[in-house]
Amino acid sequence: xxxxxxxxxxxxxxxxxxxxxxxxxxxxxxxxxxxxxxxxxxxxxxxxxxxxxxxxxxxxxxxxxxxxxxxxxxxxxxxxxxxxxxxxxxxxxxxxxxxxxxxxxxxxxxxxxxxxxxxxxxxxxxxxxxxxxxxxxxxxxxxxxxxxxxxxxxxxxxxxxxxxxxxxxxxxxxxxxxxxxxxxxxxxxxxxxxxxxxxxxxxxxxxxxxxxxxxxxxxxxxxxxxxxxxxxxxxxxxxxxxxxxxxxxxxxxxxxxxxxxxxxxxxxxxxxxxxxxxxxxxxxxxxxxxxxxxxxxxxxxxxxxxxxxxxxxxxxxxxxxxxxxxxxxxxxxxxxxxxxxxxxxxxxxxxxxxxxxxxxxxxxxxxxxxxxxxxxxxxxxxxxxxxxxxxxxxxxxxxxxxxxxxxxxxxxxxxx
Amino acid sequence: xxxxxxxxxxxxxxxxxxxxxxxxxxxxxxxxxxxxxxxxxxxxxxxxxxxxxxxxxxxxxxxxxxxxxxxxxxxxxxxxxxxxxxxxxxxxxxxxxxxxxxxxxxxxxxxxxxxxxxxxxxxxxxxxxxxxxxxxxxxxxxxxxxxxxxxxxxxxxxxxxxxxxxxxxxxxxxxxxxxxxxxxxxxxxxxxxxxxxxxxxxxxxxxxxxxxxxxxxxxxxxxxxxxxxxxxxxxxxxxxxxxxxxxxxxxxxxxxxxxxxxxxxxxxxxxxxxxxxxxxxxxxxxxxxxxxxxxxxxxxxxxxxxx
Numbered sequence: 001x002x003x004x005x006x007x008x009x010x011x012x013x014x015x016x017x018x019x020x021x022x023x024x025x026x027x028x029x030x031x032x033x034x035x036x037x038x039x040x041x042x043x044x045x046x047x048x049x050x051x052x053x054x055x056x057x058x059x060x061x062x063x064x065x066x067x068x069x070x071x072x073x074x075x076x077x078x079x080x081x082x083x084x085x086x087x088x089x090x091x092x093x094x095x096x097x098x099x100x101x102x103x104x105x106x107x108x109x110x111x112x113x114x115x116x117x118x119x120x121x122x123x124x125x126x127x128x129x130x131x132x133x134x135x136x137x138x139x140x141x142x143x144x145x146x147x148x149x150x151x152x153x154x155x156x157x158x159x160x161x162x163x164x165x166x167x168x169x170x171x172x173x174x175x176x177x178x179x180x181x182x183x184x185x186x187x188x189x190x191x192x193x194x195x196x197x198x199x200x201x202x203x204x205x206x207x208x209x210x211x212x213x214x215x216x217x218x219x220x221x222x223x224x225x226x227x228x229x230x231x232x233x234x235x236x237x238x239x240x241x242x243x244x245x246x247x248x249x250x251x252x253x254x255x256x257x258x259x260x261x262x263x264x265x266x267x268x269x270x271x272x273x274x275x276x277x278x279x280x281x282x283x284x285x286x287x288x289x290x291x292x293x294x295x296x297x298x299x300x301x302x303x304x305x306x307x308x309x310x311x312x313x314x315x316x317x318x319x320x321x322x323x324x325x326x327x328x329x330x331x332x333x334x335x336x337x338x339x340x341x342x343x344x345x346x347x348x349x350x351x352x353x354x355x356x357x358x359x360x361x362x363x364x365x366x367x368x369x370x371x372x373x374x375x376x377x378x379x380x381x382x383x384x385x386x387x388x389x390x391x392x393x394x395x396x397x398x399x400x401x402x403x404x405x406x407x408x409x410x411x412x413x414x415x416x
Numbered sequence: 417x418x419x420x421x422x423x424x425x426x427x428x429x430x431x432x433x434x435x436x437x438x439x440x441x442x443x444x445x446x447x448x449x450x451x452x453x454x455x456x457x458x459x460x461x462x463x464x465x466x467x468x469x470x471x472x473x474x475x476x477x478x479x480x481x482x483x484x485x486x487x488x489x490x491x492x493x494x495x496x497x498x499x500x501x502x503x504x505x506x507x508x509x510x511x512x513x514x515x516x517x518x519x520x521x522x523x524x525x526x527x528x529x530x531x532x533x534x535x536x537x538x539x540x541x542x543x544x545x546x547x548x549x550x551x552x553x554x555x556x557x558x559x560x561x562x563x564x565x566x567x568x569x570x571x572x573x574x575x576x577x578x579x580x581x582x583x584x585x586x587x588x589x590x591x592x593x594x595x596x597x598x599x600x601x602x603x604x605x606x607x608x609x610x611x612x613x614x615x616x617x618x619x620x621x622x623x624x625x626x627x628x629x630x631x632x633x634x635x636x637x638x639x640x641x642x643x644x645x646x647x648x649x650x651x652x653x654x655x656x657x658x659x660x661x662x663x664x665x666x667x668x669x670x671x672x673x674x675x676x677x678x679x680x681x682x683x684x685x686x687x688x689x690x691x692x693x694x695x696x697x698x699x700x701x702x703x704x705x706x707x708x709x710x711x712x713x714x715x716x717x718x719x720x721x722x723x
């Protein structure tokens with residue numbers, strides 16, 4: 001009984017404490033792994049300097065699935081956090097439900113419209129108003145290669161898919177695994193979307209953003225699927241269910257030659273003490289050198305009450321877009337800043353070339369959202385695509401044409 | 417707790433006019449009852465309601481009739497999951513029952529060190545399906561498991577790659593699940609065998625029945641209730657299997673090893689399709705009821721006829 005009373009007092013005290021404090025911001029996120037947690041600590045520190053308090057609401061696990069479940073229950077209960085790590089079209093879904101806060105004033109004061117490429121700012125807006133702030137940019141269409149393996153196999157690092165197949169055959173003959181890959185739906189999709197992107201930006205947009213039926217089952221899709229299926233012979237038999245970082249370590253320790261993976265793979269190389277350009281090479285995925293598939297993390301702002309809380313929320317939105325946070329956070333996370341025109345002397349060669357590509361692609365219109373990472377379509381359509389792609393990759397009877405038809409059909413069924 | 421209630425109850429009950437002794441059990445049980453009614457049956461009904469709505473990311477109450485069920489049964493992945501459940505469920509139950517009965521009979525032969533052997537067979541049940549799944553994932557993985565071991569031992573052409581073969585992967589689930597649960601079935605039957613009247617067996621032997629006939633004609637038929645309990649327990653383990661798939665194959669390759677529970681989780685929580693997820697949950701509930709209702713019916717009828 002005494003314990004309960006004590007517990008109650010503690011709760012009451014903490015409640016009293018929260019109400020008396022000025023400007024608290026509660027942030028739901030799943031940046032919980034080493035580098036990510038260090039990156040988000042930067043933001044906590046900056047908020048403290050503004051006189052606001054940061055209430056951490058980290059929910060680890062499941063690539064954000066667990067966090068989303070918690071967020072839904074909090075939102076239904078009428079008590080959402082100030083900000084939550086939500087990305088891509090999911091922002092629109094929350095906007096539709098009327099949960100998100102208009103932060104146009106912050107965006108205007110910070111000139112976000114000038115700083116962000118239009119494709120990116122479109123994602124951050126609901127109904128023409130900013131409701132979310134972008135944190136970082138990951139480039140997904142990267143090829144990670146171990147030059148040592150290439151040297152031993154007498155192959156050269158490919159820049160087109162045709163070269164890729166030539167090199168992969170040589171590497172296989174030399175007794176190495178050409179492609180390090182993990183048989184998980186999102187990894188299959190990451191590989192596939194890189195191949196699809198090499199069929200042209202217009203095709204990619206038509207198929208994965210606008211969901212045009214003729215693009216989804218057209219000849220280019222069939223061609224992309226054919227190449228994708230060919231990859232099956234370049235992965236080792238143990239690929240099933242393998243995590244991406246295990247696949248990356250195969251490239252690091254010279255068992256495999258290449259991996260197609262987003263720039264978060266760099267963290268694994270860095271942690272293993274490898275230097276870019278010497279121990280490993282980062283190149284755009286074959287045939288996609290001028291193109292850029294982005295995966296952007298963002299914080300969506302929820303409607304909250306109380307003047308102080310709202311002020312803290314706006315401080316948060318402003319700070320996230322400021323150069324200082326963008327630099328420190330992205331250095332720690334391995335991604336690149338979302339603002340254009342940042343100083344980049346502290347970033348490494350891979351990040352540097354990523355920033356070049358980001359600038360160039362946003363000017364030419366070759367900047368496209370990643371389907372595999374939930375930036376292009378909502379979770380239902382993405383799931384339907386995943387099902388077809390991963391099933392086709394593992395099937396021994398489905399033809400590329402059948403797969404393309406099935407893709408078009410499933411997307412139609414899912415968008416109903 | 418129950419042991420003190422009569423004593424303390426009778427002391428305080430008399431002055432207040434009604435017998436606390438009579439009320440105590442009900443009061444003690446009330447919270448459990450409320451929790452059971454709300455958290456089990458209440459949410460079951462809520463899920464049923466949601467399965468008739470167009471709920472996506474959050475629950476909504478726009479009713480659309482049987483549309484979610486129609487979409488569900490037009491969904492390839494769901495049909496794969498259901499087929500897998502059929503294969504997995506029937507093989508798992510049959511093999512577990514067979515192995516369990518055989519192990520129990522062998523252990524019942526008054527062998528030495530029975531306690532040790534029994535513990536060894538029963539131990540897998542103490543491990544969670546996550547651990548079982550992970551361990552079998554390593555064993556069945558062709559590059560570092562059994563296949564590699566056999567190749568290293570000199571059988572160069574040995575091939576055992578069910579884990580990455582979409583047609584065979586469901587049998588990997590069966591292997592792991594059988595490994596885990598057959599010891600438990602053995603324990604159930606062993607308890608049953610120990611309960612069989614020794615005189616019955618002696619009488620059969622006097623009549624000249626062989627050991628095999630004795631088991632087949634006399635002992636096993638008398639274990640019918642044990643058989644039913646094992647069947648019901650195994651069936652619901654099969655239908656609710658989720659963690660095993662999650663750890664062993666994560667539904668892969670592709671979605672070839674999905675079971676309904678994994679489908680339900682994926683659609684409800686990661687694909688924002690609460691309506692369709694609820695519909696699949698209701699189908700799973702239907703499967704369990706299809707097994708439970710006849711069982712309960714026969715149990716209750718049995719009790720009545722005994723009276």
